[in-house]
Amino acid sequence: MYIYDEFDQAMVDARVAEFRDQVDRRLAGKLSEDQFKPLRLMNGLYLQLHAYMLRVAVPYGTLNSAQMRLLGDIADKYDRGYGHFTTRQNIQYNWIRLEDAPDILADLARVGMHAIQTSGNCIRNTTSDHFAGAAADEVVDPRPYAELIRQWSSFHPEFSYLPRKFKMAVIASQRDRAAMRLHDIGIRLVRNSAGELGGEFYVGGGMGRTPMIAPLIRDFVPIDQFITYAEACLRVYNRHGRRDNKYKARIKILVHELGAEEYARQVEEEFAHLLTLGIEPPARELERIAAQFAPPPFASGLPDTIDRSDPAFALWAARNLQPHKAPGYTALTISLKPTGGIPGDASADQIRLMADLAERYSFDELRVTHAQNIVLPHVRKADLPALWRELVDAGLGSPNLDLAGDIIACPGLDYCSLANARSIPVAQQIGERLAGKEQDIGELKLKISGCINACGHHHAGHIGILGVDKKGVENYQLLLGGSEAEDVSLGKITGPGFDEAGVVDAVEKVTDLYLARREDGERFLDTYRRIGVEPFKEVLYG
Amino acid sequence: MADLIRLRDDEAVDHPAVTVDSFLEQPDANAVRIEPGDDARALLPHLAQIALVEINFPVFGDGRGYSAARILREAGYVGELRAVGDVLIDQLAPMRRCGFDAFEPDRPLDPVAVDAVLARFPAAYQPAADGAAPIWALRHG
Numbered sequence: 001m002y003i004y005d006e007f008d009q010a011m012v013d014a015r016v017a018e019f020r021d022q023v024d025r026r027l028a029g030k031l032s033e034d035q036f037k038p039l040r041l042m043n044g045l046y047l048q049l050h051a052y053m054l055r056v057a058v059p060y061g062t063l064n065s066a067q068m069r070l071l072g073d074i075a076d077k078y079d080r081g082y083g084h085f086t087t088r089q090n091i092q093y094n095w096i097r098l099e100d101a102p103d104i105l106a107d108l109a110r111v112g113m114h115a116i117q118t119s120g121n122c123i124r125n126t127t128s129d130h131f132a133g134a135a136a137d138e139v140v141d142p143r144p145y146a147e148l149i150r151q152w153s154s155f156h157p158e159f160s161y162l163p164r165k166f167k168m169a170v171i172a173s174q175r176d177r178a179a180m181r182l183h184d185i186g187i188r189l190v191r192n193s194a195g196e197l198g199g200e201f202y203v204g205g206g207m208g209r210t211p212m213i214a215p216l217i218r219d220f221v222p223i224d225q226f227i228t229y230a231e232a233c234l235r236v237y238n239r240h241g242r243r244d245n246k247y248k249a250r251i252k253i254l255v256h257e258l259g260a261e262e263y264a265r266q267v268e269e270e271f272a273h274l275l276t277l278g279i280e281p282p283a284r285e286l287e288r289i290a291a292q293f294a295p296p297p298f299a300s301g302l303p304d305t306i307d308r309s310d311p312a313f314a315l316w317a318a319r320n321l322q323p324h325k326a327p328g329y330t331a332l333t334i335s336l337k338p339t340g341g342i343p344g345d346a347s348a349d350q351i352r353l354m355a356d357l358a359e360r361y362s363f364d365e366l367r368v369t370h371a372q373n374i375v376l377p378h379v380r381k382a383d384l385p386a387l388w389r390e391l392v393d394a395g396l397g398s399p400n401l402d403l404a405g406d407i408i409a410c411p412g413l414d415y416c417s418l419a420n421a422r423s424i425p426v427a428q429q430i431g432e433r434l435a436g437k438e439q440d441i442g443e444l445k446l447k448i449s450g451c452i453n454a455c456g457h458h459h460a461g462h463i464g465i466l467g468v469d470k471k472g473v474e475n476y477q478l479l480l481g482g483s484e485a486e487d488v489s490l491g492k493i494t495g496p497g498f499d500e501a502g503v504v505d506a507v508e509k510v511t512d513l514y515l516a517r518r519e520d521g522e523r524f525l526d527t528y529r530r531i532g533v534e535p536f537k538e539v540l541y542g
Numbered sequence: 543m544a545d546l547i548r549l550r551d552d553e554a555v556d557h558p559a560v561t562v563d564s565f566l567e568q569p570d571a572n573a574v575r576i577e578p579g580d581d582a583r584a585l586l587p588h589l590a591q592i593a594l595v596e597i598n599f600p601v602f603g604d605g606r607g608y609s610a611a612r613i614l615r616e617a618g619y620v621g622e623l624r625a626v627g628d629v630l631i632d633q634l635a636p637m638r639r640c641g642f643d644a645f646e647p648d649r650p651l652d653p654v655a656v657d658a659v660l661a662r663f664p665a666a667y668q669p670a671a672d673g674a675a676p677i678w679a680l681r682h683g
Contacts, residue, residue: 005681007664007665007677007680007681008677010664010665011663011664011665011667011677014662014663014664017662018659018662018663021658022632035630038602038603039632121603121605151667151668151677151678152667152668154667155636155663155666155667156667156668157608157635157636157637157638157639157640157666157668157670158605158608158609158612158636158640158670159605159608160605160608160636161602161603161604161605161608161633162605163605235609238605238606238608238609239606239609239610243578243604243606273616277616277669278669279668279669281676281678282678282682284682285678285681285682288681288682
């Protein structure tokens with residue numbers, strides 16, 4: 001885990017002081033809302049329907065227990081006892097008072113956290129594989145590289161007023177657990193034939209109203225040049241990205257309009273220039289950071305088996321565990337998707353309990369996943385039954401990772417001022433409807449957005465739902481066939497939308513069709529890809 | 543010019559800046575003004591004779607001028623680099639890091655507040671155009 005040194009601490013403390021001053025000026029009427037807006041946004045503070053929302057950065061989704069515990073305390077002290085984990089591995093609070101925001105940031109700074117650049121037209125929190133450092137299939141732990149990006153991108157003076165927001169993800173496995181190619185820049189760390197580490201750069205992916213899968217711009221950027229290359233990517237975007245239309249301002253539009261090849265050529269030109277300036281952090285800085293992500297002291301000689309005699313435990317263990325690189329250990333996912341619950345929500349008590357569990361069972365570490373769940377990355381298999389019982393007692397034992405109930409949903413019209421429709425009630429009803437058959441259905445990525453901005457990743461769902469406003473009535477479009485994983489694809493709209501009850505029925509119909517038509521070992525997505533959309537349309541509209 | 547903030551000691555250019563297009567047609571001028579869509583690199587062959595570059599920010603949220611400024615400094619431009627237009631107090635620090643050394647905001651700024659925001663951050667994570675050693679250099683001596 002990365003721990004701030006005096007430089008990091010001084011930067012975050014300065015930011016708290018700066019924001020306190022900005023809030024004071026706003027409250028005193030010296031700043032208009034228009035002038036204040038970009039400043040509060042760069043500190044993660046949004047004005048929503050009912051109150052301010054504060055989004056706190058969880059860099060690459062990694063937290064220690066003290067940080068997690070504080071997140072629970074903030075929920076109690078400044079919110080209504082809840083926190084909401086987001087699809088960008090962050091946490092947000094929906095009931096914040098403006099005058100409290102500087103104090104919250106000060107509390108966060110004390111445990112090495114912040115809300116810097118969690119919104120605004122700047123480089124956002126860099127995300128990563130939530131199993132980084134634990135996954136058996138990674139080339140290298142991607143987090144030191146994500147931390148290097150965090151530092152480079154923090155208060156970057158040239159890229160503070162980009163055409164639009166900018167999201168980066170770094171992974172290091174062939175399996176993509178971070179929706180890497182749906183980011184403005186997605187980096188996959190790889191080794192070349194000489195065994196040297198470098199990055200594949202995918203640029204220009206995203207969701208929103210124009211979903212695009214990022215094309216590969218360069219297949220190998222040497223690791224000792226990758227900040228410089230990222231800077232070149234950003235500079236071309238800052239100079240040439242569209243600013244005439246907010247909806248065409250993301251880098252995906254620039255890359256699409258120029259063509260990936262021409263964009264790559266311009267980046268190469270800028271890259272060649274920037275390489276002469278010495279802006280790349282030296283290898284010893286990367287080594288300093290990497291040392292802090294050294295594997296925890298795993299015990300050796302542990303039993304590698306799990307006692308599955310309790311059927312309820314066995315069900316959970318079959319779903320919620322991930323192979324670990326160290327024998328005798330596993331990475332476990334705590335589902336924040338109880339049937340009928342709000343996806344990604346956790347109470348202050350649950351947050352603090354997860355902090356305690358991490359301290360006792362997982363070398364003090366937790367992760368937030370982009371699917372709005374929490375991971376304990378390094379757990380002894382022998383500890384699982386006891387740990388599971390504590391989770392169950394706290395309402396955190398849902399055995400539904402990657403199943404129908406594990407729905408990604410945006411806050412929707414219940415909170416968000418941009419939304420056209422509610423997401424949460426739809427997620428709750430679908431979860432309840434499919435609860436009895438989700439184990440039979442198997443892996444099903446269901447994602448719900450309450451508007452075209454796609455915060456709920458509906459384009460990337462095996463089943464996606466998009467809420468729209470149809471003459472003042474909430475209406476829901478159904479999409480099928482999306483994926484955010486290494487088999488990335490964008491879902492397609494099946495046809496006319498449904499009302500709230502109708503879309504719940506529609507989801508049941510398509511999953512029933514899958515159950516009837518699947519062949520051995522096929523997931524919903526595989527069956528859809530094999531038989532095509534027509535049979536699904538038939539059961540929906542026929 | 544009452545609201546001009548200059549962080550350099552030389553004499554200010556006393557005549558108006560011309561547009562990039564007009565500068566390129568009459569290269570005896572020594573003051574030029576860059577608009578957001580202009581290519582700052584068009585000026586690179588002529589930097590030695592330029593004493594003042596104004597970079598206009600019609601709206602503060604249009605950040606192209608930050609890249610323009612850095613590009614000029616990276617190419618060795620040492621004359622005055624002035625941010626004009628919708629320049630607000632909270633943009634001064636990043637502008638300074640990108641190489642601006644003068645500000646001519648549409649609305650006047652409180653000089654005390656200007657000093658405070660320019661001194662706010664103790665260091666910077668990344669090299670830019672202000673010559674400040676980045677934190678990684680400070681860490682490793």
